[in-house]
Amino acid sequence: MSMKSRIPLILLACGSFNPITNMHMRLFELARDHLHQTGRYQVIEGIMSPVNDDYRKKGLVPARHRVAMAKLALETSDWIRVDPWESEQETWTETVKVLRHHYNESLRLLQYKKEFIKNKQPLEGSTENSLSSHYTVLPELKLLCGADFLQTFQTPNLWKKEHVKEIVEKFGLVCISRAGSDPAQYISESELLTKFHHNIFLVKEWIQNEISATQIRYALCRGLSVKYLVPDSVISYIAHHNIYTEESERKNEGDLLQPLRLHNTTVSPLND
Numbered sequence: 001m002s003m004k005s006r007i008p009l010i011l012l013a014c015g016s017f018n019p020i021t022n023m024h025m026r027l028f029e030l031a032r033d034h035l036h037q038t039g040r041y042q043v044i045e046g047i048m049s050p051v052n053d054d055y056r057k058k059g060l061v062p063a064r065h066r067v068a069m070a071k072l073a074l075e076t077s078d079w080i081r082v083d084p085w086e087s088e089q090e091t092w093t094e095t096v097k098v099l100r101h102h103y104n105e106s107l108r109l110l111q112y113k114k115e116f117i118k119n120k121q122p123l124e125g126s127t128e129n130s131l132s133s134h135y136t137v138l139p140e141l142k143l144l145c146g147a148d149f150l151q152t153f154q155t156p157n158l159w160k161k162e163h164v165k166e167i168v169e170k171f172g173l174v175c176i177s178r179a180g181s182d183p184a185q186y187i188s189e190s191e192l193l194t195k196f197h198h199n200i201f202l203v204k205e206w207i208q209n210e211i212s213a214t215q216i217r218y219a220l221c222r223g224l225s226v227k228y229l230v231p232d233s234v235i236s237y238i239a240h241h242n243i244y245t246e247e248s249e250r251k252n253e254g255d256l257l258q259p260l261r262l263h264n265t266t267v268s269p270l271n272d
């Protein structure tokens with residue numbers, strides 16, 4: 001199948017990125033290679049979506065810093081970008097709603113492109129960038145994650161079952177192996193994941209790279225080097241703004257994650 005006749009695909013990674021590490025960027029490269037090797041897909045874009053501050057994870061520094069660091073790190077990529085939409089919402093947004101947002105955005109862009117091709121002239125409000133990828137069929141959007149993320153689907157009150165269903169049924173998952181996690185086992189233990197396993201791509205990383213953002217923050221707090229684990233531009237940004245300190249590490253200490261607060265209540269939210 002030629003690249004042209006393949007299904008265009010966008011990869012979306014949601015997470016704290018506190019801070020972005022080289023491994024976060026590797027996830028995209030590994031996923032793209034894997035999907036291209038299936039012979040069915042052409043990956044046209046990668047989107048990294050740093051979580052909202054209201055997620056309340058321990059040590060989570062302000063989103064403006066996490067977005068700025070991710071932008072610096074991704075300057076060397078010609079296909080992955082950071083999208084601040086999720087981080088700019090008033091509160092934390094459930095991941096399925098982030099997927100819906102980006103899906104609607106790709107739909108809007110496609111309609112715009114079709115109009116453009118029909119009229120052969122730019123429409124109002126256009127940017128050159130918005131026309132950069134030349135697909136004319138609706139791309140698929142898949143959630144990109146590490147194997148530990150898949151494991152969290154089993155945590156009580158963290159995810160709504162109907163959301164997990166929508167993610168694996170409507171969108172799909174690309175999951176990269178991570179030491180200590182066995183994604184094939186999580187799938188086999190879940191009736192829902194087993195039902196939609198054809199839409200879950202498991203990617204084995206043979207060159208294991210156990211970088212963790214938490215360990216990076218700990219090293220920074222102790223004044224240790226994180227060179228070659230995080231891009232130099234990010235290291236300079238962290239030093240310049242003195243982002244990771246013992247004080248920043250205490251942020252949200254003892255707080256419940258926002259999804260646990262929301263899903264623990266018996267009253268369901270109105271904006272489902």
Ligand SMILES: Nc1ncnc2c1ncn2[C@@H]1O[C@H](COP(=O)(O)OP(=O)(O)OP(=O)(O)O)[C@@H](O)[C@H]1O
Pocket residue numbers: 013014015016017018021023024027144145146147148149176177178179209210211212213214215
């Ligand atoms: N070394 C890794 N191997 C595979 N997946 C990873 C790795 N590091 C991060 N990921 C994935 O990247 C996404 C974002 O993760 P996150 O921002 O939590 O980074 P992290 O390194 O896991 O940070 P933390 O240690 O704070 O949890 C998640 O889907 C996570 O599974």
Ligand SMILES: NC(=O)c1ccc[n+]([C@@H]2O[C@H](COP(=O)(O)O)[C@@H](O)[C@H]2O)c1
Pocket residue numbers: 014015016017051055057093094095096149158159160163259
């Ligand atoms: N119910 C949900 O939609 C839900 C629950 C828990 C985490 N998440 C998302 O998963 C990601 C987890 O990030 P961390 O691995 O950094 O904690 C975040 O983007 C967060 O918003 C979503």
Ligand SMILES: [Zn+2]
Pocket residue numbers: none
């Ligand atoms: Zn993590």
